[in-house]
Amino acid sequence: MSGTERRNIRPGLRVRIVQKQHQKSGQLTEGEVKDILTNSQSHPHGIKVRLADGRIGRVREIIKG
Numbered sequence: 760m761s762g763t764e765r766r767n768i769r770p771g772l773r774v775r776i777v778q779k780q781h782q783k784s785g786q787l788t789e790g791e792v793k794d795i796l797t798n799s800q801s802h803p804h805g806i807k808v809r810l811a812d813g814r815i816g817r818v819r820e821i822i823k824g
Contacts, residue, residue, distance in 0.1 A: 779816065805817030
């Protein structure tokens with residue numbers, strides 16, 4: 760599943776995101792999706808989400824459903 764398509768992401772899903780300050784290094788942060796922040800159906804850099812711990816970033820990988 761692709762992190763660039765909104766239909767693949769839902770609250771409770773485990774994902775790896777890249778936070779804004781880590782975009783150059785590509786460092787990923789793992790967590791559980793709390794909110795989906797991107798309104799459009801797709802985004803080339805990944806759908807923006809808020810994790811359960813409050814961190815915000817774009818989905819790079821979906822770990823499990």
